[in-house]
Amino acid sequence: MSLSTTYMVDTFCKLANTPSPTGHTDKVMAWIESELNNLGIAHVRTNKGAVLATLPGKNNAKHRLLTAHVDTLGAMVKEIKANGRLKLTLIGGFTFNAVEGEYCTIETDSGRSYTGTILSTKASVHVYSREAGKMERTESNMEVRLDEKVKSKDDVLALGIRVGDFVSFDPRVSVTESGFIKSRHIDDKASVAILFGVLKHIRESGLTLPYTTHFLISNNEEIGYGGNSNIPEQVVEYLAVDMGAIGDGQTTDEYCVSICAKDSSGPYHYGLRKHLVQLAEEQGLYYQVDIYPYYNSDASAALKSGYDVVHGLIGPGVDASHSYERTHTESLENTGKLVLAYLQSDIMQA
CATH class of the missing domain: 3.40.630.10 (Zn peptidases)
Structure with a gap:
């Protein structure tokens, strides 16, 4: 055996x-x-x-x-911004570059979950041109775009999201026919x-x-x-x-x-x-x-x-x-x- x-x-x-x-x-x-x-x-x-x-x-x-x-590795909600986006604080030793563009899930204290995407604050090259690529990826320059119709801090608070809520990253698990395991x-x-x-x-x-x-x-x-x-x-x-x-x-x-x-x-x-x-x-x-x-x-x-x-x-x-x-x-x-x-x-x- x-x-x-x-x-x-x-x-x-x-x-x-x-x-x-x-x-x-x-x-x-x-x-x-x-x-x-x-x-x-x-x-x-x-x-x-x-x-x-x-x-x-x-x-x-x-x-x-x-x-x-x-x-x-993961994150927590550090701040709810006036525009309805979230600032994060990281859990574990990694950089924001490693999770830029990643899907994530925010879980509230009540157990409700909301999805979102981790992006830079100047993600659109059609608006920010060269800044989009040159800007340093730091806590102050990254945010979560929620998959909810929110335009303000109050809209986010109404969902039950608060500072300190845990954020997990989509692992994107894949096992190939050649035996490779790809995942977070x-x-x-x-x-x-x-x-x-x-x-x-x-x-x-x-x-x-x-x-x-x-x-x-x-x-x-x-x-x-x-x-x-x-x-x-x-x-x-x-x-x-x-x-x-x-x-x-x-x-x-x-x-x-x-x-x-x-x-x-x-x-x-x-x-x-x-x-x-x-x-x-x-x-x-x-x-x-x-x-x-x-x-x-x-x-x-x-x-x-x-x-x-x-x-x-x-x-x-x-x-x-x-x-x-x-x-x-x-x-x-x-x-x-x-x-x-x-x-x-x-x-x-x-």
Whole structure:
């Protein structure tokens, strides 16, 4: 029995199409809990809203923890303008250039949703000529054009829209016949789908893990503290599963499992990194070791919080991170197989 790529891709599509900007993740966490129930895996909801699932292992003295995050980039309504358009404040580390022209959804406190489009304040070249292209894309120069008949601030207020309402971006999920997955929020919903693929395989194959293992689906990673709490005291190894960054000077591509040696927080545990590389080679997996210059993970957040754990980071290679992203099914497969091999291996010796 092998990992089901179809299940992982289908799971990703469901997750991607469920809005979950950081700070407003209840709907997607409810889906996570429902799927864990379907798989018969015990879990709890933390006070911060994350979900911690546990598989008992043969050794209950030392535990492992794997994490992936389901929260995404997004925005909130910063201001309702006099002309009936909305100013935004961004959630997460990305630029307005990455979402210009994107469809979005504004959800009010009452649960009503309204659609719109993110545009510059001088979008029309027939009116603003060269300014349309040269103007810097900043909070003050971008706005949401609502798909409602509004001409004033009062018209918008009458809809129930208020400052602080959450704004999510249309993911535009597409899976091509050649195996490419195109979507927003592949970071990090693809990794969550990979962990669920591994969990499904473990359940259906009747596999018992050598160590009790926890799976933390975090919901605050994009703002820096998703996986820095609720770590059981028996945990000695902590592996974050998050996207591998692609770009000039990187080894990672859209087909590999990327093994991180260092990010902006510093080096990851050298022994665990070598262990992951050895497992990848033994399994005949396509992998790359890489350094991510502008990146932090839940694993590094855990260390900054003072946890005494061995920490590592792997993930599928994702192109155009924090924009309209792309990866390939081969990357999901390679990452899932490395996760599964790791879970069946021995814990690092101090």
